[in-house]
Amino acid sequence: MNQQSFSPFFEIIDDIKQLCEQGRTGTIFLVSDNNRMAQVFLENGNIASILCRGQRGQEALNSLSNMQSVRLRFDDTIKIAPNRDGLSNQTVFETLLKAAGKLSGISASVTAKMAAPAAPTTPSVASPASFSINADTKKLVQDTLTIYIGPFAEIVCQDHFDKAINLRGLIEQLAGEIPNETSANQFRSELLKKLKL
Structure with missing residues (x-):
């Protein structure tokens, strides 16, 4: 489940769903291709809390929804979740999938192209x-x-x-x-x- 390279966010949503379905407890660390960071705390497969860009709960979920290419790391040794945010797994996944374009009828291939990071165009000063x-x-x-x-x-x-x-x-x-x-x-x-x- 550990991702070493950036993946389109809709693929990461599937990984988070899988961790929930497995009833896992721990912390999911997400880093976007533009170095935005988020944490998703799981307790027995339920999303207990989301932290993103200094925000919690629904605000954090909204920020998380804006990520496009993401790297994921799951750590089951970090089980300290802050207070519950009151968000259900269903609400979280509906919000994320809608943001990824899946619920609005956009095909996965189109979503992948939209989510893929642009190739870097900055010239190399030194190797x-x-x-x-x-x-x-x-x-x-x-x-x-x-x-x-x-x-x-x-x-x-x-x-x-x-x-x-x-x-x-x-x-x-x-x-x-x-x-x-x-x-x-x-x-x-x-x-x-x-x-x-």
Whole structure:
């Protein structure tokens, strides 16, 4: 059920449904191709709560519905759900499927084309392949980011490790993933100190 690459959101909806049908308990972590993050908390196959872009419940569901290409990770060791949002599984799936175009009569192939991310058109200034990060540095960076954004750090770091041109640039990109400016500055300072930059 773990997704290593981005998939059209309507395919991820099927994965979430499957976890619910299996009666699973844990946390679904979703990251979109434009680095939007969401968490869906499951309790015995029921969606207990949704968090997305600092919102909860129906507002979070509306934000979640706007995602197009998504990466999913399910963690059954994280079972702490915040207060229930009062959303039924049926309401959640109807909202998500409607947003994905399935309930409005659009075929899956058309939805997939609409949901596919556009090919990047930015010119490459320097090849990321010319810069590599050793495993110890990756672990240090990811562990530090985890303090600030939680388990999403693993997914976010992997995306940025692949695109990094240098360590300072990587730190700046990752600091941009932390919504709170004070925390982002603390993260930046902490890593610059740990990496002696």
